[in-house]
Amino acid sequence: MPASVHSEEQDQSMLDASAPQEEQTDILELDEKRIVVLPGSSDTAASFQFEGEGHTLGNALRYAIMKNPEVEFCGYTIPHPSETKMNLRIQTYETTTAVEALEKGLDTLMDLCDVVTDKFTTARDDFNAAQADRMEA
Amino acid sequence: MAPLVPSQEELDRRRIVDINPETVSNIPSTDFPGHWPGESHEWSLEKFKNDLKIDFHRNERFEASFSLIGVDASIANAFRRILMAEVPSIAIEYVFVHNNTSVIQDEVLAQRLGLIPLKGSVEGINWMRWFKKPTDDDPNGSNPADYNTIVLRLDVECTKNPNADPEEDDPRKLYKNAHVYAKDITFHPVGRQEQFFAGDDAIQPVNPDILVAKLRPGQSIEMELHCIKGIGADHAKFSPVATATYRLLPDIKILRPIIGDDAKKFAKCFPSGVIGLEKVTREEAKQKDSGYEGHEGELKAVVVDPFKDTVSRECLRHEEFQGKVKLGRVRDHFIFNIESVGQFESDTLFLESVKVLKLKCARWKRGLTDLMR
Numbered sequence: 001m002p003a004s005v006h007s008e009e010q011d012q013s014m015l016d017a018s019a020p021q022e023e024q025t026d027i028l029e030l031d032e033k034r035i036v037v038l039p040g041s042s043d044t045a046a047s048f049q050f051e052g053e054g055h056t057l058g059n060a061l062r063y064a065i066m067k068n069p070e071v072e073f074c075g076y077t078i079p080h081p082s083e084t085k086m087n088l089r090i091q092t093y094e095t096t097t098a099v100e101a102l103e104k105g106l107d108t109l110m111d112l113c114d115v116v117t118d119k120f121t122t123a124r125d126d127f128n129a130a131q132a133d134r135m136e137a
Numbered sequence: 138m139a140p141l142v143p144s145q146e147e148l149d150r151r152r153i154v155d156i157n158p159e160t161v162s163n164i165p166s167t168d169f170p171g172h173w174p175g176e177s178h179e180w181s182l183e184k185f186k187n188d189l190k191i192d193f194h195r196n197e198r199f200e201a202s203f204s205l206i207g208v209d210a211s212i213a214n215a216f217r218r219i220l221m222a223e224v225p226s227i228a229i230e231y232v233f234v235h236n237n238t239s240v241i242q243d244e245v246l247a248q249r250l251g252l253i254p255l256k257g258s259v260e261g262i263n264w265m266r267w268f269k270k271p272t273d274d275d276p277n278g279s280n281p282a283d284y285n286t287i288v289l290r291l292d293v294e295c296t297k298n299p300n301a302d303p304e305e306d307d308p309r310k311l312y313k314n315a316h317v318y319a320k321d322i323t324f325h326p327v328g329r330q331e332q333f334f335a336g337d338d339a340i341q342p343v344n345p346d347i348l349v350a351k352l353r354p355g356q357s358i359e360m361e362l363h364c365i366k367g368i369g370a371d372h373a374k375f376s377p378v379a380t381a382t383y384r385l386l387p388d389i390k391i392l393r394p395i396i397g398d399d400a401k402k403f404a405k406c407f408p409s410g411v412i413g414l415e416k417v418t419r420e421e422a423k424q425k426d427s428g429y430e431g432h433e434g435e436l437k438a439v440v441v442d443p444f445k446d447t448v449s450r451e452c453l454r455h456e457e458f459q460g461k462v463k464l465g466r467v468r469d470h471f472i473f474n475i476e477s478v479g480q481f482e483s484d485t486l487f488l489e490s491v492k493v494l495k496l497k498c499a500r501w502k503r504g505l506t507d508l509m510r
Contacts, residue, residue, distance in 0.1 A: 112182075116208070
């Protein structure tokens with residue numbers, strides 16, 4: 001958190017300030033949140049609770065985890081619409097654990113994002129170049 | 138055992154979501170390990186790389202349209218949701234009213250100001266940090282500083298125009314500043330903001346002609362506006378897109394020939410350009426049981442461009458086309474349409490949404506390492 005730099009008076013123009021000391025590489029959230037493992041879990045079957053997540057990550061992550069052949073079952077739910085919590089259930093075969101499957105799912109999604117970024121950038125640059133050519137002609 | 142590879146025909150069938158007269162069927166994707174006996178469907182980055190295709194249709198500052206082919210609906214939907222609710226942008230959040238003698242109330246005016254889309258140096262906006270609001274746990278929150286708050290001012294006073302024609306009845310000519318527009322908002326850089334938001338990159342409204350308030354001589358507005366960075370999930374004013382939508386590519390299959398007047402009627406069931414009319418050739422007319430024999434030279438309906446279709450299902454309502462046509466949508470062909478409000482280029486917004494999804498994963502993965510120990 002940025003240190004206090006000037007008076008508490010809100011109704012006042014702000015002053016100059018030096019940037020906070022710690023570098024924030026994360027653009028979304030300031031503080032780290034932890035994954036909670038819900039009670040009743042075993043190595044191969046566990047429910048995880050993600051605070052502050054919804055269908056956006058829930059469904060995408062469910063897809064990525066289901067793509068793993070070592071996973072027997074994966075599903076997600078938002079237990080109550082007015083709480084920003086997302087529960088993810090993973091059951092795996094004996095060859096792996098639920099936590100490993102979750103980690104692999106996150107890796108899969110990150111790899112996927114890289115590929116989409118690459119392809120999108122090339123497709124856009126090609127399209128822009130083609131448009132520019134057409135404008136000249 | 139080597140994994141079973143289904144026939145091309147079967148793969149094509151799985152790729153289409155069926156559209157029936159009253160229902161939609163074959164909806165869920167089935168490309169998961171264990172769904173089809175003997176088939177693999179395991180995640181493969183190589184395969185994904187080969188199958189993913191992106192085609193641009195248009196790319197302008199305020200609107201981009203492209204096809205994202207080869208991803209699952211859950212992924213495409215994640216990008217769409219992130220675009221609307223989780224890509225950060227700046228908007229007016231705090232309004233300090235020093236004076237407001239206009240007829241519009243402070244709170245109504247503040248609400249209107251918040252919704253004005255702002256633009257400025259993208260680099261500067263990326264450099265900006267979050268402004269933390271006071272909460273129960275943290276009653277102080279952050280203090281405004283150059284890296285989290287942008288100061289704008291709106292200082293207008295309405296006066297009589299001494300040079301106006303006495304017969305004049307247009308208040309804009311009769312008075313000065315009778316209408317307050319978004320362009321009257323002025324930017325007051327603080328600290329390092331001067332480096333980032335200089336010249337054309339200054340913070341300014343995207344649309345200068347938004348009417349904010351109306352004044353009469355003697356009335357004035359004097360306020361200080363603080364902009365912060367936020368996300369659409371918190372308030373729609375922070376959403377960087379006007380709309381971000383996708384639709385699935387329509388698919389039209391003509392199963393049995395549609396010839397003559399029927400063909401013309403069939404073409405009319407679709408938007409123009411979707412169905413074309415072609416003459417039945419001699420070779421086709423010669424083929425037995427093709428449905429074309431004896432119809433040489435007549436017109437037949439052919440699918441020209443399903444992209445333009447709206448899938449109105451009109452053709453399914455007519456008796457004469459029963460069983461001759463099959464409508465569907467391609468499951469993994471998403472036609473995205475992204476309209477930017479102006480702060481960012483519409484194409485960079487999509488890249489931004491991919492980045493946000495990746496960051497989300499990275500953050501949770503860091504949280505996971507505690508769990509492993």
